[in-house]
Amino acid sequence: MRYHIPVLSQEVIGIIRPEKDCIYVDATCGMGGHSLAILESCGATCRMICCDRDENALRIAKERLSKYSDRTVFLRTNYTDLIEALQQAGIVSVDSILLDLGVSLMQLEEPSRGFSFKNEGPLDMRMDKNLELTAYDLLVRLGEGELTAIFCEYGEEPLSGEISRAIVAERRRGKLANSTRVLADLICRVYGGRRSKVYPATRVFQALRIKVNNELGNLETALCRYIKWMIPRSKLVVVSYHSLEDRIVKTVFRSNKSSLNILTKKPVTPSPEEIRENRMSRSAKLRAVVKL
Numbered sequence: 001m002r003y004h005i006p007v008l009s010q011e012v013i014g015i016i017r018p019e020k021d022c023i024y025v026d027a028t029c030g031m032g033g034h035s036l037a038i039l040e041s042c043g044a045t046c047r048m049i050c051c052d053r054d055e056n057a058l059r060i061a062k063e064r065l066s067k068y069s070d071r072t073v074f075l076r077t078n079y080t081d082l083i084e085a086l087q088q089a090g091i092v093s094v095d096s097i098l099l100d101l102g103v104s105l106m107q108l109e110e111p112s113r114g115f116s117f118k119n120e121g122p123l124d125m126r127m128d129k130n131l132e133l134t135a136y137d138l139l140v141r142l143g144e145g146e147l148t149a150i151f152c153e154y155g156e157e158p159l160s161g162e163i164s165r166a167i168v169a170e171r172r173r174g175k176l177a178n179s180t181r182v183l184a185d186l187i188c189r190v191y192g193g194r195r196s197k198v199y200p201a202t203r204v205f206q207a208l209r210i211k212v213n214n215e216l217g218n219l220e221t222a223l224c225r226y227i228k229w230m231i232p233r234s235k236l237v238v239v240s241y242h243s244l245e246d247r248i249v250k251t252v253f254r255s256n257k258s259s260l261n262i263l264t265k266k267p268v269t270p271s272p273e274e275i276r277e278n279r280m281s282r283s284a285k286l287r288a289v290v291k292l
């Protein structure tokens with residue numbers, strides 16, 4: 001199995017500056033890459049709380065970090081409910097929280113999860129299998145206007161209207177199969193000879209994933225909750241992967257600036273070397289704050 005390469009890992013470590021006796025939270029632990037880097041660079045007495053809403057991710061991270069099992073706690077939770085989950089685990093304060101947003105390589109590469117148009121699979125896209133609606137449920141249940149709004153708002157897809165019209169037409173003919181390839185091919189047909197900077201299905205897949213998992217709503221809620229709850233001198237580090245997420249991070253940090261010191265006046269971005277070595281890092285932006 002290929003592990004997800006943690007993005008901006010050195011920069012994250014440079015901000016958190018792991019020390020002994022501290023408690024660090026990786027609220028989107030995924031395959032555990034950042035957690036491992038933090039554990040490797042802090043003293044033998046620091047503790048790591050690894051959270052994710054995806055049970056497969058947590059299982060992989062648990063195995064990968066087994067060497068540190070005496071100092072790691074794994075919590076399956078939506079990061080919006082992090083504070084309650086920590087309190088239930090008897091943890092009343094922490095020294096830093098990391099949010100590395102987006103999807104992990106495991107989710108993208110597993111065809112049955114339906115996140116990628118590169119693999120044939122069902123249009124699922126749920127990070128948490130307990131979520132009620134899959135991407136396919138949205139495509140068969142929502143009206144043309146609602147689909148257009150999702151593609152437009154969460155994917156900034158220029159052909160949102162045409163794509164949702166084609167989806168609804170296919171659906172009426174009973175031809176909209178629960179298949180990543182079927183959807184990707186339909187979008188390519190709508191594009192026809194028109195040019196697109198990215199593969200034509202990229203933006204619609206992103207939009208569906210964001211909607212299915214309520215990614216933007218979760219992000220805003222979580223940031224506001226964390227900032228209120230954090231103790232003085234604790235840090236919050238967020239790595240985002242598209243402008244919609246980065247805008248939320250920037251806005252929430254700025255609107256709470258009376259209680260925060262913003263450590264990144266401009267977002268930190270990966271070096272050309274990191275982008276060359278890990279394409280998944282190419283759109284990353286890191287912002288960090290410390291509670292006053």
Ligand SMILES: C[S@@+](CC[C@H](N)C(=O)[O-])C[C@H]1O[C@@H](n2cnc3c(N)ncnc32)[C@H](O)[C@@H]1O
Nearest residue numbers: 006028030031032033034052053054078079103
């Ligand atoms: C980019 S990956 C993290 C990769 C990780 N830093 C590593 O190095 O392996 C993002 C992770 O966030 C998780 N995630 C996304 N939204 C979440 C939420 N609301 N609550 C908890 N986990 C979430 C996903 O399941 C995924 O595993």
